[in-house]
Amino acid sequence: MQPVSIRLSRCGKTFPDGTRALEPLDLDIGAGETMVFLGPSGCGKTTTLRIIAGLEAPDEGGSVTFDGVDVTPLPIEKRNVGMVFQSYALFPNMSVAENIGYGLRIRKRPATAIRQRVGELLEMMRISPLADRRIDQLSGGQRQRVALARALAAEPRALLLDEPLTALDAKLRDVLRLEIDGLLRRLGITAIYVTHDQAEAMALGDRILVMDHGKVAQIGSPRDIYQRPASRYVAEFIGTMNRLSGQPESGGFRTAGGLLPWAAAPHAAREAWFRPEDTALADAASAPLSGSIDAAFFLGDRTRLFVSIGNDKPLVVETAERREFRIGETVGLQVDASRILAL
Amino acid sequence: MALRRENSLLIALLLPAGIFFCAFFLLPLVRLFLIGGEGKLGYAAYAAIVTDRNYFRSLVSTLVLAAGTTVITLIISGIAGVFLQRHSFRGNAVLVSMLTFPLAFPGVVIGFMVIMLAGRQGLIGDITLALTGEKLVFAYSMAGLLMGYVYFSIPRTILTVMAAAEKLDPKLEEAARSLGASPWRVVLDVIIPGLKPAFLAAGAICFATAVGAFGTAFTLATRINVLPMVIYTEFTLQANMAMAAALSFVLGAVTWIVLAIARQFAGGTVAAAG
Amino acid sequence: MQRKPLFWLQLAFTLSVCVFLVVPVVLSALAGLTVNYQTGLSSGLTFRWVIEVWSGYRDTIFRSIGISLACLAVTLVLGIPAAYALAKKQNGFTRALEELLVMPVAVPGLATALALIVMYGGAGGFRTSWLFILVGHVLFTLPFMVRSVLAVLLAIDLKTLEEGAASLGAGFIQRFTHIVLPNCRAGIVAGSLMVVTLSMGEFNMTWLLHTPFTKTLPVGLADAYASLRLEIGSAYTLVFFVMIVPLLIAMQAVAQKPKQTFKTDEE
Numbered sequence: 091m092q093p094v095s096i097r098l099s100r101c102g103k104t105f106p107d108g109t110r111a112l113e114p115l116d117l118d119i120g121a122g123e124t125m126v127f128l129g130p131s132g133c134g135k136t137t138t139l140r141i142i143a144g145l146e147a148p149d150e151g152g153s154v155t156f157d158g159v160d161v162t163p164l165p166i167e168k169r170n171v172g173m174v175f176q177s178y179a180l181f182p183n184m185s186v187a188e189n190i191g192y193g194l195r196i197r198k199r200p201a202t203a204i205r206q207r208v209g210e211l212l213e214m215m216r217i218s219p220l221a222d223r224r225i226d227q228l229s230g231g232q233r234q235r236v237a238l239a240r241a242l243a244a245e246p247r248a249l250l251l252d253e254p255l256t257a258l259d260a261k262l263r264d265v266l267r268l269e270i271d272g273l274l275r276r277l278g279i280t281a282i283y284v285t286h287d288q289a290e291a292m293a294l295g296d297r298i299l300v301m302d303h304g305k306v307a308q309i310g311s312p313r314d315i316y317q318r319p320a321s322r323y324v325a326e327f328i329g330t331m332n333r334l335s336g337q338p339e340s341g342g343f344r345t346a347g348g349l350l351p352w353a354a355a356p357h358a359a360r361e362a363w364f365r366p367e368d369t370a371l372a373d374a375a376s377a378p379l380s381g382s383i384d385a386a387f388f389l390g391d392r393t394r395l396f397v398s399i400g401n402d403k404p405l406v407v408e409t410a411e412r413r414e415f416r417i418g419e420t421v422g423l424q425v426d427a428s429r430i431l432a433l
Numbered sequence: 434m435a436l437r438r439e440n441s442l443l444i445a446l447l448l449p450a451g452i453f454f455c456a457f458f459l460l461p462l463v464r465l466f467l468i469g470g471e472g473k474l475g476y477a478a479y480a481a482i483v484t485d486r487n488y489f490r491s492l493v494s495t496l497v498l499a500a501g502t503t504v505i506t507l508i509i510s511g512i513a514g515v516f517l518q519r520h521s522f523r524g525n526a527v528l529v530s531m532l533t534f535p536l537a538f539p540g541v542v543i544g545f546m547v548i549m550l551a552g553r554q555g556l557i558g559d560i561t562l563a564l565t566g567e568k569l570v571f572a573y574s575m576a577g578l579l580m581g582y583v584y585f586s587i588p589r590t591i592l593t594v595m596a597a598a599e600k601l602d603p604k605l606e607e608a609a610r611s612l613g614a615s616p617w618r619v620v621l622d623v624i625i626p627g628l629k630p631a632f633l634a635a636g637a638i639c640f641a642t643a644v645g646a647f648g649t650a651f652t653l654a655t656r657i658n659v660l661p662m663v664i665y666t667e668f669t670l671q672a673n674m675a676m677a678a679a680l681s682f683v684l685g686a687v688t689w690i691v692l693a694i695a696r697q698f699a700g701g702t703v704a705a706a707g
Numbered sequence: 708m709q710r711k712p713l714f715w716l717q718l719a720f721t722l723s724v725c726v727f728l729v730v731p732v733v734l735s736a737l738a739g740l741t742v743n744y745q746t747g748l749s750s751g752l753t754f755r756w757v758i759e760v761w762s763g764y765r766d767t768i769f770r771s772i773g774i775s776l777a778c779l780a781v782t783l784v785l786g787i788p789a790a791y792a793l794a795k796k797q798n799g800f801t802r803a804l805e806e807l808l809v810m811p812v813a814v815p816g817l818a819t820a821l822a823l824i825v826m827y828g829g830a831g832g833f834r835t836s837w838l839f840i841l842v843g844h845v846l847f848t849l850p851f852m853v854r855s856v857l858a859v860l861l862a863i864d865l866k867t868l869e870e871g872a873a874s875l876g877a878g879f880i881q882r883f884t885h886i887v888l889p890n891c892r893a894g895i896v897a898g899s900l901m902v903v904t905l906s907m908g909e910f911n912m913t914w915l916l917h918t919p920f921t922k923t924l925p926v927g928l929a930d931a932y933a934s935l936r937l938e939i940g941s942a943y944t945l946v947f948f949v950m951i952v953p954l955l956i957a958m959q960a961v962a963q964k965p966k967q968t969f970k971t972d973e974e
Binding site: 173180 | 863867871874881889
């Protein structure tokens with residue numbers, strides 16, 4: 091199977107009731123790439139996926155091409171894409187094997203070829219013993235594997251996954267995330283993965299498209315998005331961000347807790363943004379910043395502290411120090427100046 | 434584009450049923466309405482049901498009969514339905530089967546059941562004859578009709594009540610009892626309010642059925658003065674097509690409105706049968 | 708467990724309701740098999756009345772079976788596509804349509820029958836054929852088929868199942884036959900049983916729609932009740948019970964289908 095490259099141009103979506111689900115979007119997805127659409131519910135990520143799948147038509151003027159061929163007028167059944175739905179959409183009237191073989195049956199493959207391919211997929215997903223089970227006899231994780239196998243059986247040109255892990259509990263999500271990652275790398279298939287879970291997006295995506303209210307907030311590699319978020323929205327959506335308000339002055343950034351040594355602070359900056367992992371406890375006497383402990387959570391290997399400085403939201407700091415922290419205690423903080431962003 | 438294609442497909446799928454429905458129900462009803470106005474009273478025929486003393490009297494007795502049926506059925510089915518839903522004991526399923534078994538008996542057969550019980554050769558007559566020396570026969574009167582309608586309405590009402598009682602959260606009752614409510618207060622404050630939509634829906638069906646049913650009255654006696662019988666008499670004996678049309682149109686409107694109102698209040702599915 | 712007096716009171720009440728419903732059925736069955744009901748069982752049991760009913764009213768029995776099966780066929784063909792369309796588009800318009808479609812159940816059969824007569828009474832061949840009755844029965848039973856199938860279609864996630872099938876390459880006809888029909892089978896079965904049972908017992912409309920040559924079973928019953936001796940009416944009723952009881956039992960069995968089992972993750 092040859093992975094396909096996908097291009098969206100000017101793809102917008104306005105629903106009949108007038109709501110704009112998606113602002114016109116241009117996007118290139120390379121052959122064999124795993125692209126993650128990330129954002130909160132209602133941001134337009136599922137709509138975009140459904141336009142690529144052929145379940146929704148883009149507004150007038152938009153087009154979808156697969157390997158340069160315009161597929162906009164084709165309904166999903168003509169696009170040869172594999173799709174995994176959030177609720178799996180397994181057919182309750184068919185067994186596991188019949189579900190997996192359905193796409194091949196539609197393509198009128200001979201029965202022996204179907205049986206063989208279904209066997210391969212059952213093996214690949216490690217669910218061979220379930221072949222004759224009814225769908226309502228399966229657990230959530232098993233259903234997820236059947237749905238993946240079914241989507242892959244007919245060797246689709248692209249695999250589209252719509253929040254495939256959302257319905258599962260946290261532990262199982264971790265296991266399956268790893269499996270899906272391995273599967274996508276091994277198959278080298280073009281994959282589009284929709285999720286609202288940033289950890290999933292970071293783990294799976296070659297690139298991530300962060301969406302906000304039907305618009306692109308940022309597009310880039312997980313590293314880019316995390317380390318150089320393009321906006322406050324992206325910064326706050328991905329991971330945790332500390333924010334400290336103040337004024338730039340010579341030699342740093344004046345805050346309620348002291349002078350932050352941020353020489354590169356832009357003239358107009360009124361807030362400094364930095365990650366918890368770039369923030370560390372320091373000796374209160376010599377540290378540039380000081381604040382008081384609002385709350386302390388002992389996590390076992392480390393302690394998470396909430397330190398309040400002035401009227402800002404408490405900063406999150408994690409430390410491996412083994413001592414006990416008292417609420418109200420004054421602590422010193424230092425921040426890796428090269429990691430501070432203005433946003 | 435894809436949307437338009439899907440819409441025309443759906444319309445095509447609705448079309449056969451729609452055409453059948455228009456040709457054999459809507460158009461005939463319109464015709465019925467027009468014919469109702471073609472008699473010697475003109476469209477005043479539609480008011481005759483309240484202006485004409487005889488029609489009005491049958492309307493009132495029909496409504497009284499229907500109301501009586503509804504109240505009696507709801508009390509009986511409410512008690513039995515909640516009881517069967519709440520208690521599991523051996524034979525429970527058999528009781529439910531027996532109580533819902535007459536579900537689809539036609540009106541004529543119901544009428545015959547009433548005759549078997551309260552007719553000239555009926556069981557009640559035999560028993561009262563043995564006990565008091567006098568034979569109690571009431572099948573061929575309003576009382577017999579009432580009994581028939583209750584008989585007819587019990588099965589479906591019990592089913593509705595049981596379905597609703599199943600959805601009642603027993604924790605609400607436990608909560609009420611934990612707050613010190615007596616069993617009667619629990620019934621009053623938790624169970625009856627919880628079952629209200631079901632009672633409304635089932636009651637509306639009882640009422641509409643009792644207003645519009647014809648088979649039972651027909652079997653028991655042609656002289657029982659309820660609206661469906663009056664319409665039938667106008668149609669066959671008096672050959673007064675216009676009056677029969679006007680009265681049956683009004684009758685149809687009454688039952689349809691009762692059910693529509695009940696559906697507004699109760700939500701869900703309310704439909705009469707019979 | 709110790710039962711409270713209230714329990715026994717309610718049980719007694721429920722049992723007496725049962726007696727009220729079941730006793731006349733038993734009495735009528737017995738009457739149909741007794742030589743002389745007035746004298747009682749001592750007069751002996753006989754199949755004489757049943758045989759008399761069979762020879763006199765056989766045609767009504769076959770006609771009723773025929774009409775109810777034809778009614779089933781028509782309601783399947785009209786009802787399933789309509790239910791599917793109503794399930795696919797849930798908006799004000801389709802809800803109004805559904806409301807309209809249910810009207811023949813809310814409106815008394817007498818009114819519907821009169822309406823049919825004033826409209827088509829002049830169409831000689833149609834008026835006097837069994838098709839005239841069939842039309843009435845379809846009007847009355849179609850809502851039950853539509854409702855029953857629609858309820859199942861709304862309970863399953865039809866949209867996603869169909870999208871799933873489409874993503875695997877299935878076109879509309881394939882989706883309809885492979886996915887939609889098998890998954891609403893329970894609704895189709897329940898609706899079919901209801902349609903056949905109701906059509907078999909329909910009287911309100913049929914009494915006005917029938918002609919002397921198109922009598923159905925309930926029409927024959929009304930005849931027999933009015934003009935013949937109690938034993939024959941009972942025997943006829945017995946025949947009707949024998950035909951309808953299997954349908955009712957099947958209906959109860961379908962309604963009490965065991966609930967779906969869910970499995971939790973064992974990974």
